[in-house]
Amino acid sequence: MPKLAHLIKQLTVLTLLFSVHCFANQQDLVNEESKNASFELIVLGDSGGIEDGNLSAFLLRSVKSHNYVALDAGTIVNGINQSVKQNAFADLPIRHNPNWSTSGTILRDHVKGYLVSHSHLDHINGLLVASPEDTNKNIYALASVNKMIGETYFNGIAWANFTDRGRPPTLNKYHVVDLPIGEPISVTDTQLKVTAFSLSHPVESSAFVLENGSDMFVYFGDTGADIVEKQGKLQVIWRYLAKQMQHKQLRGMVIEVSFENERPHNLLFGHLTPKLLMQELHSFASKVGGKAPLQDLKVVISHIKYTLANNLNPRLKIKQQLDEANNLGLQIIIPEQGQKLVF
Template identity: 35%
Template sequence: MNAQILSSFRNLIKKEPSSQGPAFADTHPDFEIIALGTRSGVIDGNLTSYMVRPLGRNEAVLCDAGTLGHGLKIAEQKGSLDDIPIMPDSSLSRAGHVLKQTVRAYLISHPHLDHIAGLVLASPDDTPKPIYGLPSTLNALSSHLFNNEIWGNQGNRGAEPAIGKYSYQDMESGVAQTIAKSDLTIRAWPLKHGPMTSTAFLIETNGKAVLYLGDTEADKPENGEQKLHELWEAIAPLVKEQRLKAIVMEATYTNDHPENALAGHMTPEHVLQSLRDLALVCGGRHYVRGLKVLITHVKETFHMTENPVTHIARELNDGNDMGIYFLMAKQGESYLV
């Protein structure tokens, strides 16, 4: 990484406790990303969930919801919700206000439990909201989750009686939709995640954007599988015009994990190779220099080895020949981008 760029970004990182400032602050931020859950594997209280909020506005979307209520409580304890306005003289905690009033919609990348468990558990106390996703994801939620067997049908389709608290909003690849009661526009593209389809969501407002990728695997051009390449082609104009403020992207396993045991996930080398492809699509590595990439979904383990977050961070930075700024997501922390 260019030493001058690295130095300038390091000066932006807040070393104090989160109650005194965000974990990361851009010089000219447009969004706040709050990590409600960041891991995968055996940590059932810290599963993938990210709140994306335009700065200065009491509206947000939740990208996946593996951990929701617990994640909001952790974020409240760390001070990451402090600048979100709440109703005066209310009996609700700040975390409760954010759940019921600030979060305007859920963007669900795929129906694996580590991406939806928090949504299920919080649903009885939630307020009516839309759930956006590709049809395959929403069909799985309505047929196999909110089906009055696994859980009461909180949706507006499927098994009767249907409570209708959540309205399913089917998305088409690359087609923009505006979230009701907000100024947020979203688009979705399919990703390959083993035998199933996952999703990338682009959240836009006032000409700026954040890109969130659900679980994904590396492209395999020899098999005709290039979902990430197709995504990069779609969002390249935003990168070239410096309107993409951050990417949230997985690196689940370390580089020494066997390829045949990745289960549709990425290693640091896969992440780096894919981002090199993004640079190529944009027309050169200078277009991605300084791009913020928030790394998520690191697999937790019971093995007494080096912390996998530390290991993956080192592998990403050791191979970083593009000047990309990698951030390792931490539960409850706020990132201003």
């Protein structure tokens, strides 16, 4: 019996050593990834409705800067709160301010602007409701998007006009910047440049190519597939990226998949399914050319529709459908609110 006990003890020690070793290896990988990173992305909101408190919004920064730009703004304060709880800002030197909470300091001092893809409420709700305690910053969007946001929300009826345009009285907290299509613009107080493109959706939507030196990251607002929308707008972006990739590195992307493959095209309302996304990415890959052109590209899936219905798990189903169709060697990531990702 003592022999058996001894053996069990030895096995336990071995298992423990092995787990420590695996954990260390995993840590090495994470550290290696962080060391080579160019961008940091914080997931403030991972879904495309219907859960208030978790709607499309991300923070992006160059790892060389302490300042973020928000990519859409469906959920801002709850997203920052959840991310603080999950230590997503552990690498950010946050200057303690006795007047403001940690989340308050992050929003007020470290978020330097908003890139809004389109005027739908699930992409701007967080910005609107946080505006009374926000600091002065820029809202960047395509001209048509800025116009719709001004007319719909910052009109003194839906919400006070916190911007410097449109219906008086203007409170001038947000300076509204119209982004030209296809032309890089610096994002004030960050290390990033942004180039905007138009996307097909029931209202005009947009994609943003962010540049940090010779590294690129692309964020897509809501979009339909070219085969459904017949406007060729995604083709324009794939062509642009493929050309830029001749001398720059694409580090990752956020793109939407709202519905499962089973959803008929006439009920997509300007959104993608796993199958349509993969068709688009194949088209992109053929433009980049070469052997396995998108191998290991990190593709973050946003805007999966949350549901209150029983017995449905759209996240799981969409992940399965994407994994089954992924013959491009992509790293498909289904993000979680509060998570930090590096690229």
